[in-house]
Amino acid sequence: MTVVGIGADGWGGLPEASRTALREADAVLGGVRQLELLPAECRGERVAWPSPLRPAVPRLLAAYAGRRLAVLASGDPFHYGVGRALAEEAGPGGLRVLPHPSSVSYACARLGWPLEDTEVVSAVGRPLARLAVVMHPGRRLLVLGSGAGTPVEVAALLRERGYGPSRVRVLEQLGGAGEVVRDGTADDWPHPPGDPLNVVAVECRRAPGALPLGAVPGLPDEAYEHDxxxxxxxxxxxxxxxxxxxxxxxxxxxxxxxxxxxxEWMRAHPSCRAVAVERDPHRAERITRNAHTLGVPALRVVSGAAPEALAGLPTPDAVFVGGGLTAPGLLDACWDALPPGGRLVANTVTLESEALLAERRRRHGGELVRLAVAHAVPVGSFTGWGQAMPVTQWAVRKPLTSDSPSGAQS
Ligand SMILES: C[S@@+](CC[C@H](N)C(=O)[O-])C[C@H]1O[C@@H](n2cnc3c(N)ncnc32)[C@H](O)[C@@H]1O
Structure with missing residues (x-):
C-alpha cells in the first residue's frame, strides 16, 4: 500500500514517484475532493472514504488486500492525517509513504515562522477549547481549520479568554491557485466565512487586565469557578x-x-487524561465548565459517589483523593485499582482522615507531609499571617512487586 500526500495544487504539484504510484494502482482510496484531482491516466478503481472513516479502515484494507492500493492523504499523511489509522492497521512496515508538505509547513513558509517555535492545534474533529492551554503572550499558534467557520470561532475564543488584541491571519487554499491570506485581530475580525480549507495563524497578545495563566501547576484560584x-x-x-x-x-x-x-494534570501534557469523580451533581457540572474554560475539554466527569462510582473506570496510573476519605471502602478501592508502580496522593484537613492516612502509611509506607500556608493580611495598620487550615498529605507509590517495600519505591 502506498500512501500519497497531495496538496491544493493537485496533480500538478505531485513529484514523479507519487504520480507513478497513483497511475499504477489497481485502486485509489481518498476523499471525494482528492479523487477529483486525479487525471484520467489514473485508471484504477476510485473509492471514496466513507464517513466516519476510522471504523471503515480495517474492512477497506481487507477488501483490497493483495492488490496495488494507493491511499490519498491531505498534505503530510502523518500530520493529523490518515497515516495514523493506516499504520495502526497495517503496521508501520506495511506502508510506503510519499509525503507532501503539510499545510503547517506551507503556513510557516508564508509567515516566516520557524515550525519548531510554533504551536499547532487541530480543530478537525476536536474541540477548539484546547487552544486555551497554548495561549501565552508572544506565542505563535497555527490552528488547522475544520471548515469555513473556524476563523470566527478562533477569534471568539481568543476574545473570551482575554486574548482579543491577538493578530489573526487566515491562510486559505495553501499551495493552490486560490491561495489567499486574510488579516485582522480577534477583537475586530472583519471577514465573513471564506474557504473551508484554511489554517488560522495567531500571534498571541493578552489584553491588559486579563488573568495570566502560566504553563505549570498552581494556577491562580480565580482561574476557577468554585464554591x-x-x-x-x-x-x-x-x-x-x-x-x-x-x-x-x-x-x-x-x-x-x-x-x-x-x-492541571491534563494541562501538563496534551496526552494526559483524567477522570474526575464528584458526588455533588452541581459541582460535577462545574468541573465540566472549568475543564472547558481552561483548555482540557476531554476531562471526563463522573457524577456519583465513590467508591461505587469508581466501578468500571479504566485503570489509573495515579489517584488523587481530595474528598470522601472516610467513605467506607473508598481508600481501599483506590489502592486496589492502582497497578504496581502507580501513585496515590490523598489530602485532608480533618483529624479523622489524618488518622486514617497515618495508619495507611504504617501499612504501605510513603510520605506523610503537612502543608501549612499563611497569607500576609492586615492587622489594624500592620500586617500579620492569616493561617489557612493545614493540609495533611499522604503520597505513596504502590510496590512494583508484592514483596518489595513501598517505602523504597516512593
Ligand atoms: C475539598 S473538595 C476537593 C477540591 C478539589 N480537589 C478541587 O481542587 O476542586 C472535596 C470534594 O469531594 C466530594 N466528595 C466527598 N465525598 C465524596 C465521595 N464519596 N465521592 C465523590 N465525591 C466526594 C465533595 O462533594 C467535594 O466536592
Whole structure:
C-alpha cells in the first residue's frame, strides 16, 4: 500500500514517484475532493472514504488486500492525517509513504515562522477549547481549520479568554491557485466565512487586565469557578508535584470539587487524561465548565459517589483523593485499582482522615507531609499571617512487586 500526500495544487504539484504510484494502482482510496484531482491516466478503481472513516479502515484494507492500493492523504499523511489509522492497521512496515508538505509547513513558509517555535492545534474533529492551554503572550499558534467557520470561532475564543488584541491571519487554499491570506485581530475580525480549507495563524497578545495563566501547576484560584471546594493554589502545586503527571498517563481525581487537580494534570501534557469523580451533581457540572474554560475539554466527569462510582473506570496510573476519605471502602478501592508502580496522593484537613492516612502509611509506607500556608493580611495598620487550615498529605507509590517495600519505591 502506498500512501500519497497531495496538496491544493493537485496533480500538478505531485513529484514523479507519487504520480507513478497513483497511475499504477489497481485502486485509489481518498476523499471525494482528492479523487477529483486525479487525471484520467489514473485508471484504477476510485473509492471514496466513507464517513466516519476510522471504523471503515480495517474492512477497506481487507477488501483490497493483495492488490496495488494507493491511499490519498491531505498534505503530510502523518500530520493529523490518515497515516495514523493506516499504520495502526497495517503496521508501520506495511506502508510506503510519499509525503507532501503539510499545510503547517506551507503556513510557516508564508509567515516566516520557524515550525519548531510554533504551536499547532487541530480543530478537525476536536474541540477548539484546547487552544486555551497554548495561549501565552508572544506565542505563535497555527490552528488547522475544520471548515469555513473556524476563523470566527478562533477569534471568539481568543476574545473570551482575554486574548482579543491577538493578530489573526487566515491562510486559505495553501499551495493552490486560490491561495489567499486574510488579516485582522480577534477583537475586530472583519471577514465573513471564506474557504473551508484554511489554517488560522495567531500571534498571541493578552489584553491588559486579563488573568495570566502560566504553563505549570498552581494556577491562580480565580482561574476557577468554585464554591469554596477548591484545593488552593499553593497546596495544589505541591499536590501536582507529588502526583507527577507524565505524558499519556491517566489520573482519577476522586472528590473532584471544582476539578482543579484533574484540570492541571491534563494541562501538563496534551496526552494526559483524567477522570474526575464528584458526588455533588452541581459541582460535577462545574468541573465540566472549568475543564472547558481552561483548555482540557476531554476531562471526563463522573457524577456519583465513590467508591461505587469508581466501578468500571479504566485503570489509573495515579489517584488523587481530595474528598470522601472516610467513605467506607473508598481508600481501599483506590489502592486496589492502582497497578504496581502507580501513585496515590490523598489530602485532608480533618483529624479523622489524618488518622486514617497515618495508619495507611504504617501499612504501605510513603510520605506523610503537612502543608501549612499563611497569607500576609492586615492587622489594624500592620500586617500579620492569616493561617489557612493545614493540609495533611499522604503520597505513596504502590510496590512494583508484592514483596518489595513501598517505602523504597516512593
Ligand atoms: C475539598 S473538595 C476537593 C477540591 C478539589 N480537589 C478541587 O481542587 O476542586 C472535596 C470534594 O469531594 C466530594 N466528595 C466527598 N465525598 C465524596 C465521595 N464519596 N465521592 C465523590 N465525591 C466526594 C465533595 O462533594 C467535594 O466536592
Amino acid at each position: 469554596g471546594q477548591l484545593t488552593k493554589r499553593h497546596v495544589r502545586a505541591a499536590t501536582l508535584a507529588a502526583l507527577a503527571p507524565a505524558p499519556g498517563e491517566l489520573l482519577w481525581d476522586v472528590g473532584g470539587g471544582s476539578g482543579s487537580v484533574g484540570v
